[in-house]
Amino acid sequence: MDEVAQSSGPMKFPFPFQPYLIQEQFMTELYRVLEDGKVGIFESPTGTGKSLSLICGSLAWLRDFEEKKRRLEAQALAAEGTEENGEQKTDGSTSAVIGSVSEPDWVTQFLQKKEEMDVKNKIKEDQLRRKKREEKLQQMRHNIQLKFASKRRREEDDETIRLLRLSQQILSPGGEGPALDQGEEELVLAEYESDEEAKKDSERDDEEDCEEEHVTKIYYCSRTHSQLSQFVRELQKSPFGNETRLVSLASRQNMCVNEDVRRLGTVQLINDRCMEMQKNKHDKKSEEVEGKKKRGSRLTCPFYAYDQMQFLRDKILVEVKDIEQLVSRAREVKACPYYASRYAIPAAQLVVLPYQTLLHDSTRRASGIKLKDQVVIVDEAHNLIDTITGMYSSQVTGAQLCQAHSQLAQYMERYRSRLKAKNLMYIKQILFLLEKLLGVLGGNVKQNPNFQKVSQQGTTLKSINDFLFYSQVDNINLFKVRRYCVKSMISRKLFGFTEKLKGTAVVNPVKEGPKTGGLQQFLQNLHEKSTGEGAADALLAVSEDGHVRSASPLMQIESFLSALTNANQDGRVLVQLQGAVAQSSLKFLMLNPAVHFAEVLKDCRSVIIAGGTMQPVSAFKQQLLIAAGLQPDRIVEFSCGHVIPPENILPIVLCSGPTNHQLEFTYEKRGVPDTMDETGRILANLCNVVPGGLVCFFPSYDYEKLILDHWEKTGLLKRLAVKKKIFQEPKKAGQVEQVLSEYSRCIKLSSQSAGPVTGALLFSVVGGKMSEGINFSDDLGRCVVMVGMPYPNIRSPELQEKMSYLDHTLPKTNGVSAGKVLIENLCMRAVNQSIGRAIRHRGDYAGIVLLDHRYSRPSVLGKLPQWIRNRTEVKQSFGPAFASIRKFFQTKKTTFFSPS
Structure with a gap:
């Protein structure tokens, strides 16, 4: 495994294969940001190995950081040893130096002995403190249930007194309140002693002193369960797969192995039942310690066994496992993976967890996550602002x-x-x-x-x-x-x-x-x-x-x-x-949302915000970082190109159609018949020259229905179906897989036959089921067409209030108010996510056609990803645009037809 070079040349990172130049640049910049303790915004297009670059760059830094820390500790111990050896020499150079200032020998010896005793005392104090801490930890691990005993004793005594009084009331004339059913007493609220937390500070401090020390670690979070599992699989294939202590965190819904609890279905019910069974377990232990038995049986979880969870914790830290593998292993050893994974957090080097667990304050604290001086990597962060906003809305x-x-x-x-x-x-x-x-x-x-x-x-x-x-x-x-x-x-x-x-x-x-x-x-x-x-x-x-x-x-x-x-x-x-x-x-x-993200920024050593498409970056800087109090000089931006050759992508802004009708899909003009007819003519021509799959994105479901109904009446859909079989994105998530499967099968069959159909045409919606997370690689997406600009509904009261808030809190950008910048940013972020569906690997190629003259504005072009922006051509008329598209696919050795 190569060491990271600190020379003037490029840094060398462990990698499973020879990395691309942009991957080396990504890892080098990531390493520097982590070393300097800064906040980085990293953009790396999908298909460029972003996950692997994050893994190798960050874990290389963590390895070097730990090695540097061990080296400094060894030097400090060696220096103490040298001082001790030197102080034992009473007639050496030290005596001579001290003697040169006419100090008596007894003074010299006294000073030497005092310094020697101070060093020894410090070492002894450290050893005693460490030993005391280890004893406390050991006691907590093996006797964790005993801490509930005294509290339960007081509660039972109080309950006994209350029941005695109650029985007297029931037996006496005028007694109030019905008798409790068997087991119903646990539904009654325990006495709420105080509103103040001050009296518990000492107990909390004692518990914190006994907590296991957290090693320096990296918290990696992403949006979905599948993205986290994919990241873990990438780590398993990397050079760090066998030497990294990794923990995967998830909700009880994903981790619970108790089938009686899992079948409850919803997260809230599963959480409630788990907490209830956990409490019953503690109460049962307390009763055993006290030698008392209560009437009625209360359900406990057989997987919530401390010894088995500690055994599973050790297994977690020995071998890298994703959530599915962890749950499978937990079933084998009959232990709870939800709590075992949390016990493993302090000793872990890499913690993989969903957004909610890290970014929500109460959830973070309940999970035992401590961010002080740690590193946080937020992947797939293009919707980070909306995610935090949604978490704290209700x-x-x-x-x-x-x-x-x-x-x-x-x-x-x-x-x-x-x-x-x-x-x-x-x-x-x-x-x-x-x-x-x-x-x-x-x-x-x-x-x-x-x-x-x-x-x-x-x-x-x-x-x-x-x-x-x-x-x-x-x-x-x-x-x-x-x-x-x-x-x-x-x-x-x-x-x-x-x-x-x-x-x-x-x-x-x-x-x-x-x-x-x-x-x-x-x-x-x-x-x-x-x-x-x-x-x-x-x-x-x-x-x-x-x-x-x-x-x-x-x-x-x-x-x-x-x-x-x-x-x-x-x-x-x-x-x-x-x-x-x-x-x-x-x-x-x-x-x-910055007020909540500020807590993460304040505690962490460094924060990395990464994504395939982070443009426009200004939104993250202003609304999330600077608004949270972060100084601009702590923010580092990095955007790398794509691994594909520049000639493998053809982005075109088309301002007018075949009949020279200007393309403008504003709310007032997009329903004009001439505009819809012109859009149909453009698609008909593209179907003649684009091989494989063509994906067309509309700004909304309403407009998709409007334009498709119009094309049905004019007969355009029948003409389109002659060249490509037509598919439409379903509104129900459960049907997406079926549509994609049929779409893929159609393209594969058409490529193997010599019939008139040359692939498939898929109508989709920006922000819908297929605008994020779906890969239209290779023949599945040889061309992506964006119809209009998907601006959000400006009449929404929520959006209007957000715009007003930003206008009053953020400065103007090039004379444009922060509220208007927000609208344009939301639009372009949606566009970038949709058009990025096509290019997915180094050998891929595709055309991108943006239908609306407003895309030609410099402020809009500047918010496209750099690797797309650098190749974008603005075409005022359809003829030159169609010629470029036809030539592009000719050079890729595909079949083409004359325009209709």
Whole structure:
């Protein structure tokens, strides 16, 4: 394995084969950014080996960093040894030097002995501290359940006292409250002792002292489970595959090996059941320690065994495994991979995890991730701003508010006599909040929201403070309510309460006629009825046995209440009134994702934001980095070319069609018949010269339907079908695979026959199922046509508020407001993702045709990826453009036909 050269020549990196020049440049710049502790924005087109370059460049730096650290430690130890040897010489040079200033011998000896003792004492202190730390860790590992014993003892004593008092109340005249069913006592909230966290600081400090030390590591995150697995497979093939301690993290839904829990279906239900079974396990251990037995059996997870999870942890760190391999191994050893992987984090060198786990603050802390002085690589980051915005946005419907209020009110009435005063106070505050929030939607908690009609439909935007005043909840301390919800786990208790009283319910056919009868009837209706509008459906989860389980609406409401604790200027509340109260909603819109990304930037040594298409980069710099307080001199931009030869790509901006009709697909002009006819003529000509597959992207589903209906009437679709079989992107995700399979088979068969059909034509939509993550390599995508510019809906209240926010917080760019820059950036980011589907490897080639004269603007051209921008030709008329396209495919030795 080659060492990274620090000479003036190019750096040498371990690589499974001879890297391309652009890969060497990528790894060299990545190494420098990590070494200097900066933040890098790296763009490397798909097909250029980006994942492998990230792996080899970052792990080469980590290897050198650890080696440098070991070398410095060895030098420090050697220096201490030299000093000790030198201090033992009482008659040597040191004595002579000291004697030269007329110091008595006893003074010299005293100083030497003092320095020697100081060094020895320091070494002993370090050894004692290290030994003490190891003893604490060992004790925690083998006796982790014992820490719950004293707490459970106090809780049981308090519970005994409460039960004694309760029995006296029941037996005495006028006693209140029904007797608890067997096992029902665990649904009652434990005493909520204090709002303050100060008294737990010492306990938390002790726990942090005992935590296993985290080695310097790299956190690699991406969007999807499949992308993470692909990254791990690339690592396995790399020179670092056998020497890297890697951990793959995922959600319980992806990692759980307990089939009884997995069949619950939804993430929320799986998480709740896991936490419940985990608590039951701890309670059972505590009872065994205390020598006590409780009535009733509580389910525990057989895979949540500490010794087996530690065994699996060691296996994880020995061999690189992706999530599927890890889960398979966990089933063999009967251990929980979800928790075993988290135990392995401190010792790991590379942690692979999804966006949500790293970028969401509470999820990150719950997973045991510590970013202090670590490296973070965010891959596939072209939608990073939208991802963070979505994570911290939240929405609740009128149906959820009403259901949560009813459940919580019944819970309070059921256990009123057993709840402490502070619990009752907070439950009443939550009920008050739910009632007021539902009132904002025009609803009443005493009526079924499905049949409460909204008097005036529409959408309004309010700042956080204005919303709190408008809803009359400004006198409630939301920070304390949020803390109470987290500490008391009220949403889980409430879910258990509703499950116990109702069990599961099978969805019955829709019953005719409106139902009335208040809260209890509404809760029953949510199980018995499907409204067809989706409001109630969002609350239901179907298990494998066909039963429906109602997910806790309070958990989603907790997320919304938490969002309202953001700074007033960082978000807005969208009040959407439509149809019935059940379908109306409150949505918190996060406007400033930088405030949350700032925590990552502050803690990390270095952050790498990478993607195949990062243009326009200005959006990341302004909205995510500089807005988070990062100094511009810490930001490094790197964009490499493509591995394909320049002559293998032909990007053309076409300003007018065969009849010289100017191409402009603005909202006002794109529906003009002449514009649609001209677009059809262009496609007909392209089908004559483009071999294999031709992919045509439309700006929206509505426009796709409009233009295809027009072509059906004019007969153009029949003429297109003579040359290429026509396929259309399905709206349902489950049908995408089938369409792509048929599309691919058609192209393969047409290339093997001498018939008139020369491939296939696929109509797709920007931002749809096929604009991201689908590879149209080789004959699957010899030409990509972009019809118009896919600008977002500027009439959207959310987008208008985002534009207004940016106009007030960011400076103008070349005299253009930040809001308008945002619109253009969103458009071009979507374009770049779509046109990048065609070129996927070094030997690939394709044409790219942008249909709209607005693409010729310098500000727009500048936002194309560099490897495309450098080859783009602007053609004002169709003749020269068609000649270039025909010549391009002639040089690639493909069959061509004359234009129609």
